[in-house]
Amino acid sequence: MTDAEAALVRSSDDHGIRTLTLDSPHNRNALSARLVAELRAGLAAAGADPEVRAVLLTHTGNTFCAGADLREPPAVAGASGLVALLRAIVELPKPVVARVDGHVRAGGLGLLGACDISAAGSGASFAFTEARLGLAPAVISMPLLPRLDARAAARYYLTGERFDAAEAARIGLVTVADPEGDADGALAPVLDGLRRGSPQGLAESKRLVTAEVRRAFDRDGEELAELSARLFASAEAREGMTAFRERRDPAWVTGAGVGTGAEAGK
Numbered sequence: 001m002t003d004a005e006a007a008l009v010r011s012s013d014d015h016g017i018r019t020l021t022l023d024s025p026h027n028r029n030a031l032s033a034r035l036v037a038e039l040r041a042g043l044a045a046a047g048a049d050p051e052v053r054a055v056l057l058t059h060t061g062n063t064f065c066a067g068a069d070l071r072e073p074p075a076v077a078g079a080s081g082l083v084a085l086l087r088a089i090v091e092l093p094k095p096v097v098a099r100v101d102g103h104v105r106a107g108g109l110g111l112l113g114a115c116d117i118s119a120a121g122s123g124a125s126f127a128f129t130e131a132r133l134g135l136a137p138a139v140i141s142m143p144l145l146p147r148l149d150a151r152a153a154a155r156y157y158l159t160g161e162r163f164d165a166a167e168a169a170r171i172g173l174v175t176v177a178d179p180e181g182d183a184d185g186a187l188a189p190v191l192d193g194l195r196r197g198s199p200q201g202l203a204e205s206k207r208l209v210t211a212e213v214r215r216a217f218d219r220d221g222e223e224l225a226e227l228s229a230r231l232f233a234s235a236e237a238r239e240g241m242t243a244f245r246e247r248r249d250p251a252w253v254t255g256a257g258v259g260t261g262a263e264a265g266k
Contacts, residue, residue, distance in 0.1 A: 009038040011045070016053040016195045018046040021060060028066035029059055031107050033078065035069075036085050047092050053202065054194040055092065056187075057115060058099040062123060065108025068232075070241050079225035079232075082107060082139050087217050089114035090143060090210050093203035095194055099183050100124045100165075100174070109173065110140025113147060114213075116206060117190055118174040120165035121183035126173065127162040133244060134236030138228040142216040148172050 008024040020042045022029040029035070046052045059065070072078065089096050089111070098111065098118035104126045112118050130137050137144070137157055145153060152171035156163065165177035178186040194202070231237055236252070243250035 007038060008032075008035045009042050011042055013052070016051065017056050017191055018042075018049065018052045018054070019056045019058060020046070021058050022065060023060045025061045027069055027071070028061070028063040028103075029108070030066045030069035031082060031085075032069040032072060033081060036081050040085050040088050043088050043092055043096075047094060050199070052094060053197060053199070054095040054097060054191070056097050056099060056191070057111065059102055062102045064098075064100045064102045064104045064124070065111055066103070067106025067108050067129070070245070079139055079228035082110070082228075083142075083217070083221045083225050086110055086114040086139065086143055087221070090213050090217065093206065094199075095197075095202055095206055097187065097190060097194070098174075099187055101182050105129050106135075106137070107140055109137070110143060112173060113140060113143035116209070119176045119178065119183040119186045119190070120168055120174045121178050121181055121186075122165070123182070124165040124168070124174075124177075125162050126156075126164075126168050127160055128156050129160050131158060132160040132250075133240035134234060134238075134250070135231045135240070136227070138224045138231065139221075142220055142224065143213050144173075146212045146216060 006023075008022070010021040010023050012019045012021070020039065022035065022039070024030065024032070024035050043055065046055045068078075068082075095116045096114070098115040099121075100112070100118065101121040101123045104112060104124065106127075106129050109126060109128060128137050149171040155161070156171075164179070165174065166179050168174045169177035176186045176190075197205075239252075240250045
């Protein structure tokens with residue numbers, strides 16, 4: 001198998017826990033169309049396997065997920081694919097647990113929001129970087145806003161500041177933080193508890209705790225996918241993404257000016 005053909009999401013099993021590992025180091029596990037498709041397939045396979053009690057979502061390298069793959073042309077289809085992926089995590093009739101020991105940015109935070117339980121270790125850092133690129137955390141707001149502290153969401157959505165695992169736990173982004181470790185110690189009792197759950201008990205308990213998030217997808221999914229695609233196609237976002245790739249400040253920081261409003265959507 002060549003590098004181009006190698007799976008971007010690897011699967012393994014351990015006593016009822018199906019581990020799905022994001023393994024796309026060339027783009028820091030960004031949400032490319034291929035990675036999204038492979039992850040959805042992995043989740044569906046886990047959901048259909050009667051031996052699986054829960055799914056553990058983790059990563060290789062020092063980045064859990066960098067968010068959208070900026071090298072792929074933005075479109076409604078791509079935003080709709082992210083909606084479908086996040087919804088698949090929320091609606092899977094088995095708990096999905098995230099293990100994070102690396103950086104999480106933008107759309108990657110949506111994966112954490114969709115998971116039922118998450119643990120972050122000492123190497124974890126987080127940032128909603130969308131506003132700095134001319135974008136907004138549109139699609140990922142559906143699983144995140146029902147779970148985040150409202151004042152913290154406003155701060156970090158708007159400023160793009162980076163924060164650590166302890167702050168992520170404080171504001172509700174992750175369930176537990178292990179600032180001195182690699183998250184495995186914190187997850188051990190969680191995974192043991194999930195292994196002891198019955199399939200029916202786990203499925204119905206998950207339905208109870210995800211009810212508000214599922215309503216958000218029903219109500220806002222299509223509208224937020226369209227908003228995301230529109231923002232990605234705007235002049236401001238093109239400038240923001242170009243500046244990011246070129247490692248420079250965008251025009252609105254330097255004062256060079258960029259089209260906004262109706263002009264930006266052309």
